Amino acid sequence: MRQATDAYIHSSNDLIEDAFSNCFLEEFKTILEGGAKEPLYVPADAGKGLNTLHYREDYLSSALHEVAHWCLAGDARRKRIDFGYWYFPEGRSVMQQAKFQSVEARPQALEWLFSLACNCDFQLSLDNHGDLGICDTEKFALSVAHEARTFVLKGLPNRAKSFFMELTRSFDTGLIPSEIHIEASLLL
Numbered sequence: 001m002r003q004a005t006d007a008y009i010h011s012s013n014d015l016i017e018d019a020f021s022n023c024f025l026e027e028f029k030t031i032l033e034g035g036a037k038e039p040l041y042v043p044a045d046a047g048k049g050l051n052t053l054h055y056r057e058d059y060l061s062s063a064l065h066e067v068a069h070w071c072l073a074g075d076a077r078r079k080r081i082d083f084g085y086w087y088f089p090e091g092r093s094v095m096q097q098a099k100f101q102s103v104e105a106r107p108q109a110l111e112w113l114f115s116l117a118c119n120c121d122f123q124l125s126l127d128n129h130g131d132l133g134i135c136d137t138e139k140f141a142l143s144v145a146h147e148a149r150t151f152v153l154k155g156l157p158n159r160a161k162s163f164f165m166e167l168t169r170s171f172d173t174g175l176i177p178s179e180i181h182i183e184a185s186l187l188l
Helices: 012-028 060-072 094-118 137-154 158-170
Strands: 030-036 040-042 051-056
Touching (some): 012 060, 012 158, 040 060, 060 094
Antiparallel strands (some): 040 051
């Protein structure tokens, strides 16, 4: 992690929340806020107030993961609570877990790139189902790595690129997305 040299020392979460606000508060009227028991996106009522992207407790990975979902969500999804996504809690079937993994590859690839921009660790999330034997961790790692490579080669979506660049400034990493080397083995 970056060592702050200013008189006022920010925690990593403060840096990420500030980076998000710097990128999206004015144009998208959206803030990132920690301390939630569960992550949740709440759009403002009828355009009044701020949209709020809540992340779990003070977990850096939760913040970056939720921002990844927000950066990928289109206009219509950003008008719906939790982007209108479905969620199956513990007890998923093999088919439900496979669907989860198919829709989670892109956001987790983006989260991985955001983690690199912050110089912090990234771990695949099988949403607590990895120990249940209903998912193929290696296959999921390959999917996430493929999506990350695609972002590196073709470019990040606009909002994701803005946030990535702001993170590299905030954490003083100087990373350039097109120069990142992606290997699935790093995820296992």
